[in-house]
Amino acid sequence: MTSWIRFRFADGHTRFGTLSAESVTEYAGEMFGESTSTGNVHGVDELTLLSPCVPTKVVALWNNFYALSEKLGKAPPTHPLFLIKPPTSVIGQREPIRRPPAYGGKIAYEGELAIVIGKRCSNVSVEAATDYIFGYTCINDVTAAELLNEDVNFAQWCRSKGFDTFSCIGPAIRRDFDWRAARVVTTLDGVERQNYPLADMIFSPAEQVSLISQDMTLEPGDVIACGTSIGVGSIKDGATVDISIDGIGVLSNTLALES
Amino acid sequence: MTSWIRFRFADGHTRFGTLSAESVTEYAGEMFGESTSTGNVHGVDELTLLSPCVPTKVVALWNNFYALSEKLGKAPPTHPLFLIKPPTSVIGQREPIRRPPAYGGKIAYEGELAIVIGKRCSNVSVEAATDYIFGYTCINDVTAAELLNEDVNFAQWCRSKGFDTFSCIGPAIRRDFDWRAARVVTTLDGVERQNYPLADMIFSPAEQVSLISQDMTLEPGDVIACGTSIGVGSIKDGATVDISIDGIGVLSNTLALES
CATH class of the missing domain: 2.30.30.370 (FAH)
Known part of the structure; x- marks a missing residue:
């Protein structure tokens, strides 16, 4: 515990x-x-x-839940699909999410489970992967939604999700966490917007660590954001997003009113 | 000098x-x-x-040269289009590029100019941006080319370019470098494959630093890879790629023979 x-x-x-x-x-x-x-x-x-850890990178998955995959009409992937969010995007519990000065568009929340790596790993098997997971926490994978497809030739995943304060992580890292029985619940100003079971994940945490460790060395403190499911929406300036996972806690962050 | x-x-x-x-x-x-x-x-x-610096992130541009934009038939972008490469991808002069164990496909070189950030910056103007540039070096932005479009729903930029050893940086950071007069020359086992003028860049280094600093805080040692132009090709196992920029030097890396 x-x-x-x-x-x-x-x-x-x-x-x-x-x-x-x-x-x-x-x-x-x-x-x-x-x-x-x-x-x-x-x-x-x-x-x-x-933030309970200081990642050298946040590896953020897209399309990792069957319910979302079905809703989007996209086939489940055969390898984790991910983008990288920089260390400068990371904030912790109750730190304000800040709107980029040059961006007036929609800002979306995505409530997700986060895996925290405990030991450097590269090319580890699914069986061995669990040994490299230190524990689990919550992440709000914030997105400047209107930038993602602003250019027709290049989906701007890293830009739209990479702004300072756009990776809210916390409140704590739970070590002995059974993700199979848990749900991710996201509320916006207290109103429930997401409530999905982690058992619906396409790639389990051990599969993610194993497969992503074949793509790059993972370092202690690195975070894998397991992807979100249905119910993503936008945050009005001044609104508060709470991401709750039973056994981990409640991560709460407010989109700052522009000053 | x-x-x-x-x-x-x-x-x-x-x-x-x-x-x-x-x-x-x-x-x-x-x-x-x-x-x-x-x-x-x-x-x-x-x-x-x-590697002459230890970046917390490598911001790598796509479609930043008019000649390549024209060849691809893609309009020049209105904001730098980029992906993020992790610190674990960085190697230096003469360190071997390593083929990912699980990947047997084509590995491509991309010779590029790299900007090295000298001071933390966020939301800086084009005019001020030069003060935050420590200097310039060469980068080989290596790509596991067949992974990029392996999934029809998600271009895997971070995965295909993020492998360990896929950001070759060096040999040295030149401080007082006039990019306007210089060319990037890439040779593969001594045969010239790329030779393009940096004056053909769509976003100048100062514009890149200014615009990207509006997307995320840039830290000392961070690298912006300015994008490549025409002449990209694949590297056979055992072949050597040299990237030469007059005034900076020659960056040389070999794709290791599988052991």
Whole structure:
């Protein structure tokens, strides 16, 4: 039942530790390496949650749920279809999503399960893949929807999803998580918009890690966003998106009102 | 006339410095920050060149030359069209390009100019953009060509170009480089395959930095691959690709024979 978080104190220092109910136990060392409890326990309200990991890349899947595949009328893929989101797109719990200054169009939410890699891996088998998964968290794979097909010759996946603050990750990384029994629930200002079972995934987490590790070396802290299912919609400025996965927690981010 | 390199000694230590003719002057500090000469001078043959920078992302442009745009019959874009290549794809001078174990298809070279960012930038104007460019180097934007359109619903730009060793960068970063007068020459086992003028670029380096900095924050060491022009072709296992830009140098990488 261990959940790992990264956080910042009021003095600006960044730390990591485990979260249980409303208390945080601080650890020293490395989250993905050797770590030991410092014995310091804090209240959650004494600190600011950060993205629980600092990925060198976010590998974001498209068309990885049968329900969405059927709705789109697109055949299920034979290999994970993905784009890469840069580290600069990552924010954590309650950090504001920011509208790009030059973009006035629709901004879409996509509630998703995120896999967090724990150990460097390359060309691992499906059987071995689980050993390289540190745990799971929530991701809101935000998209500047009107840019995606702005150019008829080139789908702009990396641009439309790569803006700063467009990968909301958190609140915590749950280690012993059974994705087969869980659902992703997305609410927009409290109204449910997505509610889909993770059992509907086309490529399981272990298959994703195995297949993507054949495409590139995955590093500790790297994130694979497992793709979304039906119910994607747009976020009005000032609206709040909550992504909830039982056993992981609720990731909450607001699209900032333009200043 | 200053060119910066990163290199490794036989003892495994990584350093950086300036390159002139056949000698290297070692520096201490940070290449993109404060640095001072250590006074140590080495012969180039005493050390192993590394990629001259360690990007957090490689932003790689498609369709950024008028000649290629015309050949493809695609209109010139109104904003840079790009994909993102991960840090794990980066190698340096003379490091082998490696065929992905699960891929037996064509592997293509693309000789390109690379912009190296020197200072963090976001939403900078075209006029200001030059201040954020540290310098220029060569890049071979390698592609597993048969994967790109393997799925009819999703062009796999990040996958086909994101494999480990598929971003060859180097040999050195030239600071005071006049791209307007230079050409990119690519040879395959010594036979010229590409020879195109950088003046044919659709978006100039300053325009690229300005426009892409509106899409994401660019970090010191990040690389923008300016796109290639006509003459792209495939590399046979064991063949060597040299990318030469006058004033920068010759980047040479061989596609390793399968072991």
